[in-house]
Amino acid sequence: MSEQRNILLAILLSVGIFLSWPYVSHYVFGTPLEQPATELAKDDTPAPPPGADTVLEATGDTAEKRTVFQTREEALAASADRVRIQTGKLAGSIRLEGARFDDLTLSAYRETTDENSPPVDLLAPSGAPHPYFAEFGWRPVDPQTRVPDADTPWTADRTVLDENNPVTLTWDNGQGLRFVRTISVDENYMFTISQQVVNTSDAPVTLYPFGRISREFKPKTVNFFILHEGPIAVLDGTLKELDYPDAKDGEKVEASTTGGWMGITDKYWLAALVPDQDKVVNATMGARPSGASDNYSVAYAGGRMTVAPGQSIAVTDRFFAGAKEYDLLSDYSSRLGINQFAKAIDFGWFWFFTMPFTWALHHLYLLLGNMGLAILAFTVVLKIFFFPLANKSYESMSRMKLLTPEMKKLQERFKDDRVRLNQEMMALYQKEKVNPLSGCLPIVLQIPVFFALYKVIFVNIDMRHAPFYGWITDLSARESITVFNLFGLIPWTPPDFQLLWVGSLALTMGVTMWFQQKLNPAPQDPTQAKIVGSLPIIFTFILAPFASGLILYWTWNNILSILQQWVIMRRLDRQRSKGAKV
Template sequence: MEKRTLLAFALSLLVLLVWQQMFYKPPQKTKTKETAKTEGAAKPGAETKEKTTAQKVPEKKQIIDKNALLTPPPQKIAGKIVTVDTPNFRAEFSTKGGLLKSFKLRKYRESVEKDSPPKELITIKDSGYYPFLTELVKNSDAAIAYAEYKVSAEKLVVRSDKKEAKLIFSWDSPKGLRVTKTFTFYPDNYLFDMKVTLENTGTESLTDALAINMFNAPYEKEQSRLNANRVVVLNKKGLEEFNEKKIRKSSPVIPAPFKWLGYENNYFITALIPLSEDGYKVSLNLLNESSHLVRTVFLTPQFLVKPGAKTDFEVRFFVGPKDLTVLKDANYDLAKSVNFGWFDIIAKPLLWFMDYIYKYVHNYGVAIIVVTVVIKILFWPLTHKSYESMKTMKKLQPKMAAIREKYKNDREKLNQELMNLYRTYKVNPVGGCLPMILQIPVFFALYRMLYGAIELRHAPFCLWINDLSAPDRLYIGINIPYLGGLPVLTILMGISMFVQQKMTPTGGDPRQEKMMLMMPVIFTVFFVNFPSGLVLYWLVNNILSIGQQYMINKNA
């Protein structure tokens, strides 16, 4: 029984600790097929080739550190605010530089409160650096960054019955350069395009390269290890992740081609999608460690624009939720940003099934219960076999004790007689644990899915549980240290686990019984800050296991 005790203990530790090693590594790399066929840029989701009348010139190797090319901002970004309203978001631009100062998602809120404002994805405060800051690498005209641009409209409304709408910023430099930023918005998704056109209105040729800056800060006020912000790139190698530590250490430069590059957490993503495969590169820098401000620079190839000629560069952006349906509709393999790590192949079907159930029950808590019941039914034969094996082992304890006593000085003979006993009664000494091992991948897949699915963000269940993505807390007017409120669901889970352990045969080993009775306490402490959706799954699974064990004991 020593081996069975050690195996059971190892399994328990695996459930508690394995994700510490597995869930914080870079996502599994998956191969992608590069599409050669391109279509017009007017259709979101279709790739286009860069159009330019300028001549390309040989490009020198450029390494961009965190301060290179970065035009210092004025003390205050003044200028008029221009609003863009679509069915999915509201964006606010400044006429100073044509910078994006606000991007609010209409269908998502900052917090679970009913009067909470729409979710803001531009969380930069007081730095002066905002997305779409445009610069010339050789500093041909530094004023381009924060110049006062003319704008085609002070308010743009993108109606659901229209195909697209354009917002145009333009500025004429005294040095003979006309800069035009054209933003194209679509009514039915979170995609929009940015085209920068440089026209040489002077008398001398312009040789330079264009840098389009993106600045991102954490989407949530409070960061957690399990919902950390990061940069993710989808290229020919697959999905590569750059966390803040890696960006700070190496300031990586990402060469072309890649499908997209995004700043994300579990729930939201700001993705840059190149519409050309020709010569661009992207650098990543951490500008401010205290505010976690990440700078992404999209650097074009060097170009030569003669007097009277012009060149333009176009990129596409997706700024929105990491909802699989929305991402698939947007194309570009953006759906791969929803990555559940090693268990992605199991987690995504579970997510699809949970969403399918939700269509009928309209409550994600109920959907989790249904998913749990279905999983329990599927694993019922394995669990039943496990319980039966443990019961048989318990009945054999007296015979096993006698064999150990008789052959205590002959290890080889002892093992031989024990194996004969197992064969006689057709029992596997680890038969009670092996079926549970098969269920571990499903548990971890559910864990990752329930922790990262945007569907559960602010999704209510019942009574005090109003957010299945957050720990459950019942506030009783007393501030409980380290907890705030009472974790009722977690306590119920611990109690159900204790009842289950008392009903489940352990093979008669006193040491194993003591160890297993410790597990409810350990799990309760460990689960106290887990999402209530995950705790709900575990509680329902325990209740079903208690019912199954009751039926087995009754029919014994």
């Protein structure tokens, strides 16, 4: 019995650490948001693929000083010569000096649940408090060849870029090379960048194309080990992830790839480079020291291209900047041939569950019009799918519960003879055809499925700011009211501490856990019985600060399990009362 008690305590402690660690790490080890860099470091564009060994970096070890502004708006105003971006889902601008994508706002998403809150800002210019931008261009083999850089004054043929009207940028280097860049955008979040170089000189020129995303600060992250945030890529069919701390410590990812993509991901947003999927590029992800902070970047370089006199060369790449909507990423992956683009969403270890779960929840949401109802409906579907396994488990536990009086009699009779007690208990199990372990296997088989659903609810953008009913206005956040302010009746906001944030939905979950526990046979060992009996209280406090969508799922799943188990127990009781073999 003592060994079983130790195992139970170890399981309880492990689950408690697993569920509470993100909150402990946030409050105890949390670090403030890092300050923006005050200067730009050495250019980090990778070398082109093999065959271009004589390539020299155009910018070398030079560092560019820049002004740091107090606000994003001030930084944008300092570079007023811009092409405005205006689509149904995006707003922002492209800075003509350097032709950078450094001003982008996601019009369909708000910072908070308040409908008057500002839209989400994704990209910001160099010099803003949180610089985050993308750029494309060319690097020369001969360092004497002038190519566009961060200060190049491009000329645009239009002042507005929208879904129906691309913009063309041009610049002449004064050495016989004319650079033409045509930028288009679709109705969602994908930009297409077609670059052309026309050689009007009398000598051939060799260049190679590149693309780069720079994030000159460490963003505030969720700090939960089940979610990756930071540099991410699919290189030669393999998903690569690099965490911010590892990048800061000097770890890098460098690889040659045909196709694929590379970017920087947040929980819900993504900025990604998508080079020509038929060509070999060298990609790199990492961080480089940049003044008082760090500059996280992903970049690629294409193969060496030579443009003869009187000829031209061209390359077409893409740039994604927007929300990680599963259907949209999957559509881009199939329609544009972008390898595993949907894996920008962190599907985790059980991706073979989480990917179809994400699809199912999204389409239930479209059907029912409410993400909370979608969660309830999907939980019912899962319960139906696992009904045979769960039925076997609950039936076994119900049979064990019916044997409880007989087991107590044996314990009283053989309380001083442990060996005889075990023999009599096994004989009772054989007589009644009950296997005390038969209820465990179905539960174990369901663990990966439930963990996958937990993961889906955690990362699914459909959950963000999704209301349910009543006081639940955001299923991706914890409940807005708590028992410690009488569920909002007292005009007081408790301290932001886990044990003080137990809402009514969390209490309901705890009650359903307690009720479900009462339907199961209690452990015969008194110590184990006390531990098991305290679990509903413990888990109520541990799980209460989690997203209300997760609490909703757990509560509804408990209710369905109670109903299923109650039906089974009623059936077994009727059979037993009639003298039937149960």
